[in-house]
Amino acid sequence: MKRLVNLFLVTVCGLLPMAALAAAAEMDKPAPLFKLTGIDGKEYDLESFKDKKAVVVMFIATRCPYSNAYNERMVKLFNDYHGKDVAFLGINANNTESLDDVKAHAKDKKFAFPVLKDEGNMVADLYDAQVTPEIFVLDGALTLRYHGRIDNSHKINEVNTHDLRNALDALLAGKEISKKEAKAFGCTIKRVKKDSD
């Protein structure tokens, strides 16, 4: 009987989705692991980026004016940091934006970093990402070290605080990040509607 109960528990737990088992992203704690397919058809496993100097996970959108205001800045950040052993992953978790939309947008905006489609917003739920753009910076041990905005304004002429750059520079220099969280307005991630919605 005991063996049967154990077998039942193992089976049920094994069927539970990863999102239900993993903890949400918490500052200075190991970030939730995930695997997603990129728009290039390749599978990207967060764990394979372990031992990078940093990993920048960016929740982005194709039709959000706030996210789109940052397209060029994201490309510039990638160009400035990928040579310094920093990985960038763009994630589109919007249920309202198709894989074709995401592919066309990434091509049009000349994103050189991998863009992943988060079908069913599983990773957005894991990280409790709410808006686009929203950034999570992990260190080489995949510990969450920074969460929030890219900089203080979607209007490039009003930018005077480069929060993401500051976080990356501190990580690369082995220093403590002075501002670990920074908020900004953004477009709500359009999640799959649940029965309760």
Next chain:
Amino acid sequence: MILHLCGRIFFLTPAARLAQVWRAFFPLPFACCLLFFACAGGRGGSQSVRPIDEEGLHRLIEQARGKVVLLNFWATWCDPCVEEFPALVKIAGEFQPRGLEMIFVSIDEPEDIAKKVEPFLKAQGVTFRTYVKDVKDDEAFINSIDAKWTGAIPATFIYDANGVLVKNFIAQQKYETFAEALRPLLPK
């Protein structure tokens, strides 16, 4: 006709001349007033939208002390906000007569007021106060409303008559959710 009027005025006494001019031009300011109100009425119930900063918004909330306040943040480019809007217009229709104060703040750009915000509000038949955020520091603005707010919109905050924040909704809500939160705070 003007020449005829001028000719007649020339031969009158000063007092009679003044009376004649008054009678001739009195309808002008009256017509201007009529034109102004006609234009205002032609906005379909919406009102002019003004930019607002952090200090101005908190002053508004403070001035509404004694009333229950529903503060909503939205934008024309935000799909869930646009989907939520009819529920809020319905809330206004039902709860404003019971004393609810509604303050709406759009996250659109101040330069989009005439082009995007006002036409949207006109189409929705909005009668409550609406502003467009005009601040330099978004993070300070977000935290000044609620430290738990991430900045995601739509976001709705309900204050009781003492000005205390009693409820926050950080996502799209249905009419019934707002109504359930408001009913215990307002007289029947």
